[in-house]
Amino acid sequence: ALFESGMYEYDSKMIFLSLTDAQDFLSLGDEVTGIELKVNDIHKSDKIGEIIQEELGYPYWTKDWKMMNKSLFSALKLEKVTMFIILTMIILVGALNIISSLVMMVMEKTRDIAILRTMGASSKSIMSIFIFQGLFVGIVGTLLGLMSGSFLCYILARYKFIKLPPDIYYITTLPVRIEWLDIVSIVLAAIIISFIATIYPSWQASKVNPVEALRYE
Template sequence: MAFEYFIGNRYLITRKKQTFISLITFLSTAGVAVGVMVMIVVIAVMSGAESELRSRMLGITAHAVILRHGGEFTNYSQTLQKLRQTPDVTAATPYIFTQVMLRSASAVTGVVLRGIDPATAGTVIRSLDRKALDALNHTGQSGKAVPGIVLGKELANLLGVAPGKRVSLIIPGGGIAKLPTVRQFQVVDTFESGLYEFDKGMAYATLSDVQRILQVQDAVSGIEIRVNDIYRAGEISQRAAESLGHEYWGQDWMRMNRNIFSALKLQKTVMFIILALIVLVAAFNIASTLIMMVMGKTGDIAILKAMGATDRSIRKIFVYKGMAIGTVGTLLGTIGGFILSGVLKRYHFIELPKDVYFFTTLPVSLEFLDVIVIVLSTLAVCYVSTLYPARRAARYNPVEAFRYG
């Protein structure tokens, strides 16, 4: 062991008459530990929120949609075949959507009605299970006078209906002479995406039933596609649209939800900067500890220099002590962050209002890269805080120490 590290270890164990410096050392270590722990937990929650929201969004929406300039387009069967043969596109399904009113015996509310093809929608939309798709498919093929509809769970609760009950679907100005069109639908099932706004304001019916009530015959609003790489959805959808012709264009899930994910990313960055101030305060404590130690060790520094110690060796002694404090604090904070994150992930004792947030509990996702960035940033701040005290100790003149010591 080099003598710099040996002396640094001795300085870490403070004598009884220097209890005050020892207390500041303990507080500095605790400050670094608390800062690192809080940063890991908060960043894990922010990462978990982003990951969970992305997962739920991709469960209720497609990876990308292919649209046509000018609105709806017909003869979409050939377009579907071309899209399914496009490289990196794994599935495609047509859809049509409109805004309608749903009325039950106890309530009335506005919803987004999406017409889907039950035979292919399950390959793109994951929030609808096979039971709901089969129920829609059965009502569509049986030719029943009352078509089927699948409601979001929160929407069904709001309307006070359950599977087997009927609701009235109202399309304002959708019929002859601009009079509202009213049709009866039977609730065949409900779905739950985990996103309150979707579960409260969305309903599904078969594509043919929606086309019939909208009187659009064989037209659709667009085609939803699923790709093999969600992070290349924009590139793939653009290439697929270009292969169909200049009148088509693509929009991926990141562009459709840009505001939400941009806000989450900004919040994550801001929280990291704010919480880094805790570590910065602890770094100031480390610097003050080392400065007071330099003032109390002038005699030792003079003796070491008289014995041939270089300025570099003196700097290493005090940098080593400061980094020892920072490393121990970072290690304790990392362990504490992992433990607290694991507790929050396993035991959901913090409940959030579902009509305000996207989640009812705190989502936690520890990402290795985030932990590495936090640890390295903390160690870098601690290292910078040691430079001035170490430099001051190295530049101390041993003659003055002997003269006034």
């Protein structure tokens, strides 16, 4: 019978058959060329391999799954760092949009700000208004992006639309899994950057001189 594991490297080279049949086919007699072990904690496979290597000694050697797929994991780490940089740049572009929007609003609302100041509004309250407005825009945008991104990840994980060349990536479809720690980190970073982006325009609004602003009104 044929089966597919989803990993090209295994599907193209691996077969399952009984030990005696394999020994007869390869003329090994009672010998074996290797023993594969399954451990309870896959993250300790390298340490377990070292212990076995010390016990057996030369000419036997061990190789764990991390070592066998070292190049693949290195590529995935590099890919994750690249995606993080791209995502950070996108967030920074959004922050610049918040800054420019608030600066434009301060320029348009200079007269209104001056009137509020003459009515007794403090610089702190004026600054708080614009910080709240910028944060509101940032939080709403972050939540909309979170919902749409999570929905897209769910669709990709369920229906596996994106196909990959198996001879390059060792898998046939793009694996998608939602990592809540990454999501929380991204959301917090977006909100913090949004808050930082509001500081300068809000400070600029709080420094409006009501006398100068209303001189020609």
